[in-house]
Amino acid sequence: MKQNSAEKSGTGLPVRHISIILLVLVIYIAGCAHNHKTTEVPSAASPPSLHQNNQPAPSPAKQKTTDSKNEEGDLTDEDLDFLYEEAEAGAVRVADPFEPLNRVMFHFNDKLYFWVLKPAARGYRYLIPAPVRAGVKNFFRNLTTPVRLANCILQGKFRSAGVEIVRFLMNSTAGMLGFGNPAQMYPQLSTKEEDLGQTFGTYGIGNGFYIVWPFLGPSSIRDSVGMIGDRFLNPITYVQPTEASIEITAYEKVNDISFRIGDYEIFKEASLDPYSAIRDAYIQNRNKKVEE
Amino acid sequence: MNIKILIPACMVLMVLLFGASNLAHSAQPMDELKGPVEQFIKILQDPQYSDASKKDLQREKLWEVARKIFDFAAISRGTLTRFRWKSFTPKQRKDFTDVFTEFIGNTYFDKIQGEYHNEEIVFLNQEMLSETKARVTTKIQREALEIPVDYSMWFRKGSWKIFNVYVEGVSLLGNYRNEFERFLTKSSADELISELKKKIERQKKGEGEAK
Numbered sequence: 001m002k003q004n005s006a007e008k009s010g011t012g013l014p015v016r017h018i019s020i021i022l023l024v025l026v027i028y029i030a031g032c033a034h035n036h037k038t039t040e041v042p043s044a045a046s047p048p049s050l051h052q053n054n055q056p057a058p059s060p061a062k063q064k065t066t067d068s069k070n071e072e073g074d075l076t077d078e079d080l081d082f083l084y085e086e087a088e089a090g091a092v093r094v095a096d097p098f099e100p101l102n103r104v105m106f107h108f109n110d111k112l113y114f115w116v117l118k119p120a121a122r123g124y125r126y127l128i129p130a131p132v133r134a135g136v137k138n139f140f141r142n143l144t145t146p147v148r149l150a151n152c153i154l155q156g157k158f159r160s161a162g163v164e165i166v167r168f169l170m171n172s173t174a175g176m177l178g179f180g181n182p183a184q185m186y187p188q189l190s191t192k193e194e195d196l197g198q199t200f201g202t203y204g205i206g207n208g209f210y211i212v213w214p215f216l217g218p219s220s221i222r223d224s225v226g227m228i229g230d231r232f233l234n235p236i237t238y239v240q241p242t243e244a245s246i247e248i249t250a251y252e253k254v255n256d257i258s259f260r261i262g263d264y265e266i267f268k269e270a271s272l273d274p275y276s277a278i279r280d281a282y283i284q285n286r287n288k289k290v291e292e
Numbered sequence: 293m294n295i296k297i298l299i300p301a302c303m304v305l306m307v308l309l310f311g312a313s314n315l316a317h318s319a320q321p322m323d324e325l326k327g328p329v330e331q332f333i334k335i336l337q338d339p340q341y342s343d344a345s346k347k348d349l350q351r352e353k354l355w356e357v358a359r360k361i362f363d364f365a366a367i368s369r370g371t372l373t374r375f376r377w378k379s380f381t382p383k384q385r386k387d388f389t390d391v392f393t394e395f396i397g398n399t400y401f402d403k404i405q406g407e408y409h410n411e412e413i414v415f416l417n418q419e420m421l422s423e424t425k426a427r428v429t430t431k432i433q434r435e436a437l438e439i440p441v442d443y444s445m446w447f448r449k450g451s452w453k454i455f456n457v458y459v460e461g462v463s464l465l466g467n468y469r470n471e472f473e474r475f476l477t478k479s480s481a482d483e484l485i486s487e488l489k490k491k492i493e494r495q496k497k498g499e500g501e502a503k
Contacts, residue, residue: 075366079446082425083465086444086456087370090466091473134436259437266403269495270396272471272487280470281462288461 094220094283095209105212106275112215113257113264121257128258135179136255142171142178146233151194155202163189192292197226201290210279218282321426321445321452322418328361329413336408347405354401363446363453364393370455371468376476384481391488396464398495409434426452 075083096102125133145168152161167183174182183189200222201207208221219227231237236252239245271277332354335341341350368389369377380388412433419427424447432439444456457464475484 075369079366079448082446083366083370083455084374086463087465087469090456090458090463091469092466093470130435137436259435262403262407266399269402269491270399271467272475272491276474277467277471280467284462284466285460 090284092280092284092287094207094279096279097209098211102210102212102279103275105214106278108214109212109217110274117254117257118261120254121261124254125258125261133255133258134181136252137259138171138175138181139178140252140255142168142175143235144233146235147196147230148191148194150233151196151199151230154196154199155194157194160191160194163191167191193289195223195226196229197223197286198290200226201286207283207286210283218278220283220286223286320418321447322415322428324452325361325428325430325443325445325454326415328357331357333413336404337410350405351401354405355397358397360451361454363448363455364397365389366453366455367396367465368392370465371472372476373469373473376473376481380481384485387485388481388488391485391492395488395492398492402495423447 145164149161149164149168152158152164167189170183170189171178171181174180197220205222207223211219211221211224213219213224216227236245236248239248267278267281268274335350335353335357338350340346341353369385371392372380372388377385414431414433416429416431419429421427426445428443428445430441430443432441440458440460442458443454444458445452445454447453455465472484475487479487
C-alpha cells in the first residue's frame with residue numbers, strides 16, 4: 001500500500017514539527033468547537049442523503065399516478081407520495097449471483113453465532129465488567145487508527161484525518177495506550193468508521209455483488225477488496241505467529257458481540273427471510289456510510 | 293424616530309414574532325418525540341413491572357404510548373408498493389395493518405422488555421424537510437456502543453407522528469418493502485397475513501425461532 005508508506009514517512013517528522021502541526025490542529029479543531037452544533041450535527045443527518053432519499057417536489061407525472069380515491073380517506077395524496085418515495089428510497093437491492101452458496105455461508109455464520117460466539121460473549125460479559133470491555137473496545141479502535149486515517153486522506157476528508165491523529169495521540173497517552181477514551185469528552189473529536197470499501201464507494205465504485213464470507217459475514221465484492229487492503233494497515237495483521245493474530249481478532253469479535261447480544265436475534269425475528277433482510281440491510285448501511 | 297419608519301418596523305417585528313411563535317407552536321417534532329420516549333423509559337424502569345406476571349401489563353402501557361407517537365397505519369401501508377396495496381381487498385388491507393402493527397410492536401417490545409439495560413436515548417438534531425415533515429436524529433447509548441436511530445415524522449391530525457425509522461441507516465419501510473415484495477411475488481396477500489400471524493403466535497409462545 002502506497003498510502004501506508006506515505007503515512008509512515010509523515011509520522012517520521014522530527015518531534016518539533018509534529019508539535020507545531022498538533023498545535024495548529026488543536027487550534028483549528030477548537031475553533032470548530034463552537035460551530036459544532038451547526039456544522040457537525042446536521043452532517044449526522046447528512047443532507048445529501050436526504051436529497052437522495054426523499055427527492056422532494058414530486059414530478060407532475062407522479063402526481064397523476066396517485067390514488068385519487070384514497071379508500072381509507074386518511075392520508076392526503078401528498079402524504080402518500082411522500083410515504084411511497086421514502087419507502088422506495090430505502091428498498092435498496094444488490095445483485096446476488098452466488099445466492100445459493102451465500103445462503104450456505106449465512107447458515108454457517110448463523111450457527112457459529114448461536115453455538116460459539118454468543119455463548120462465549122455471554123460468559124465473557126458475565127465475567128468481565130462493562131468498563132473493562134469498553135476499554136478493550138477502545139484499545140482495538142485506537143489500534144486501527146491507521147486504517148481510518150488513510151481512508152480519510154484517500155477520501156479528501158482532511159479535517160477527519162486531523163481528528164484521527166489528535167484522537168490517537170490523546171487516547172494513546174492520556175488514555176493509557178488507548179484503553180481509555182478521553183477524546184470522547186470532546187464532541188468535535190468524534191469520528192466515523194472509514195474503510196477502503198467506503199473509499200472506493202466515494203470514488204463512484206458500486207457494491208458489485210453480494211458475498212457472505214465464513215467468519216467475516218456479509219460483504220460485497222467491492223468491500224471484500226477493501227477489506228484486504230485495510231488489513232495491511234491493521235497492526236494485528238502483523239502479529240506473529242499467525243495463530244496469535246487470528247486469536248486476537250476472534251477475541252476482539254467476542255468483545256464486540258458482548259455489547260450487542262440480542263441485536264442479531266431481533267433482526268432475525270423481525271424478518272420473513274433473514275438472509276435477504278440482512279443482505280438488504282448490509283447494502284443500505286454501507287450506502288449510508290459511503291454518503292457520510 | 294420618524295413614524296414613517298417606525299410603523300413598517302413594527303409590522304416587520306410583529307410578523308417576525310408571530311411567525312416565530314407560530315413555528316414554535318406547531319413545528320417541534322423533536323420535543324413531541326421526547327415525551328413518549330421518556331414515558332417509555334419510565335415504564336421500562338418502573339419497579340412495579342419487574343415481576344414476570346406484570347410483563348403483560350407493562351406491554352399494554354408500552355402499546356398505549358407507542359400508538360400515540362407511531363403512525364402504524366401509514367407504516368403498514370408504506371411497506372407495500374402502491375400496486376400491492378391496490379391489489380389487496382379492503383379487508384386484507386385492514387387485516388394486514390393490524391397484524392403487521394402487532395408484529396413489529398411485539399418484536400421490539402419483546403426485545404426491550406427482555407434486555408433493557410438502562411440505555412440512554414440522546415436527541416441529536418431535528419431537520420425540517422417541510423412544514424409538516426421532519427427527520428429527527430437520535431442515538432441509543434448502550435455501554436460503549438452508540439446506535440444511530442433516525443425518525444421520519446410528519447404532522448398529521450394535530451400531532452407529530454413517526455412514519456419511518458432508520459436504525460444504523462437501514463430504513464424500516466425500505467427493508468419491509470423488499471421483504472413483502474419478495475414474498476408476494478410467490479404468494480398471496482392472505483398467505484402474507486397468515487405468515488405474520490404465525491410469527492406472532494410463535495412470539496407469544498415464548499422465544500421465537502431465532503434462539
